[in-house]
Amino acid sequence: MTAHMFVPTTPTPWNVPAARPAPAKPHPHPYSRTPGRPRWERGASPYEGERLRPLTRGQVEDRLQELGDLYAKVSGDGPWAWNQARGAFLRHLAADVRRPGFSLLIAETTALTGCAYGFPAGGAGPWWEGFDGHLPESLFRRAASGRLFVVSGIVVPPRVRREQPDRAWNLARRFQRRLLADHGAVLGVTLVDARDHRAVEALRSWGWRSAGDDTLTAVPPGPFRVLVLVPGT
Template structure:
């Protein structure tokens, strides 16, 4: 939106879809046909809407009573291209779409809506333990060992590990839910962890992996273990760097809920897919000169600041 002097007065885009102060909004930002609305005359007047124009600019019609000033323009960002993966059934070529061709857009859920993220109490976790186990088998990026090939067996191992972690002081589990066509909500993701303090027994999985700097952070109670992040494959391979990526939302919420300065997690060295996903969500390996464990150790400690 530009004022009468040609200066930008307001912009609506993917991260800010409504500006009620000036009467602008954008809906369906990531859909194939985003719609832009305006009621710059103020009050409770009906929204005047238009489909996304190819020129990237929209000139709303002058409303009655607005005055003699020229209509203002709404700056419209071009639709975002659909993320492409080599595993997708179809998509643009390596060099992207040709100049001037319509952009392909992601037809998935709009990020401004997203999944509802909320914590579960311990009683709620007990009630939904079976559902959480099924989520693990359906979303886990970990490779299946020959001795634990059945989904039922993997679910049982996960539930036992979760039950043990629930006894840790400060334990928190977040779930992400989304509503289906019938209105019922379904579980789509979860992440959980617990704070670690220097005066209490350490998390057994990180024994021998911590640097002196991390031990000092733990001593003041600002180190948080994120034991598991379970998300669908699309979250691991698409928009990993976006703040609204579901895995990033979950891990950020866990750290902020506990005022943690640093998050830590462990990943097996043979779980390349999970390691790649964690790195894409902002996790980093410790520098070689600060690691306590041998480079040949079976696990790898990652940190998130």
Template sequence: MTARIPGHPEITRAGPPGPHWTLDEEARPRRLGTPPQEGEFVRPLTRRQVEDRMGELGALLSRTSSCDPGIRAPSNQDSGTAFRKRLAGLVRRPGFELLVAEEVGAAGEKVISACAYGFPVSGDGTWWRGLDGYLPEVLSRLTPSGKLFAIGDILVERRVRTQDQSRDWNLARRLQKRLLADHAGALGVTLADRADADTYRALLSWGWRRLPTTASRPSRFDSRCLLVLD
């Protein structure tokens, strides 16, 4: 997911991010026809909280992912296990942030209904999933300054993928906007799996777009493509 920077013709900057929901948002019962923010609020988890709620996050992945494009699990490991293992490593990266959306369950408990996470891509040679192979030069130049932010996953229920995708209060849009707003001036990027058409279409509906084919090195036959967010 991407923002754009002045001074680069290929990458034009959209307007400033709109207001995002603060930590004191209160979850209220969902009423028919009301926007999603009426029933769900967004907040970050600390590293310890991520570790404590890893089981819930793995269950969320199983419940929301159509094909889980980012995970290449070994044959003896299901996608939920692979996801938790990968997340346990990523959470230690400098600048890592994971946001959850929570709603109030039937017994009054808070239940994770969505999450998104990401981290700044540094220029120290540590890359995310081979991301450097997909970055055009104009984006690679941002890594030393920490102005490139990789969003690893946006896990949301199917209704968020298929309903009101263009609305600012769409839960996926709120999550990705909040991640980038918390890293002011950063350009967001993500890799999409061409085989997961459902997720690819959802990302496009939330404002993501592909760079021109001449801007990145992989051929059109490559299994993944780079997406950016305005």
């Protein structure tokens, strides 16, 4: 098993015709200044109203198609998203849901707006396949203690990457904190394709750091990058 992080991007495959841009509509910029503080600093985030709740294993299996639809919509809502991307997401999710301790959170208002999921890492077993050669020995020791949590996926709308990703109310950060807190983890870990620069940058903006790389400037060898997350981030 390879715990790929599913952070939706918006790919533009060569065989998908580009959509004709819609006429621009004037609207106030979300960070435009008004008298006093900037809009995003005044009061609570409008996205704090999204309720987070866990799904049981059975509920996840019952809602697989709905979760796949969510992934396709936030991935660009085009033919590529509804076919290749959606299929890959569902295959990985169906494999993860069978793992001991698997946990999936959804965010919803009147509709499903996001999800995040993962599972605790044990001292032995197949969870580490794909991490081999990338994970520092210190993290394997933490896994042996049962306090390392693998975050397999964070599925959120593009605005969660764009709008104040460093804020505590950011939906991705809320997902992360809840997953780690619910499992008493001392550290979160994930594996991401090193070529997926948008996913790497999104995760960094939400507090993830490269394992064993404090400066974040060196790129570890190999096709994948291991990122770690401290609880409370």
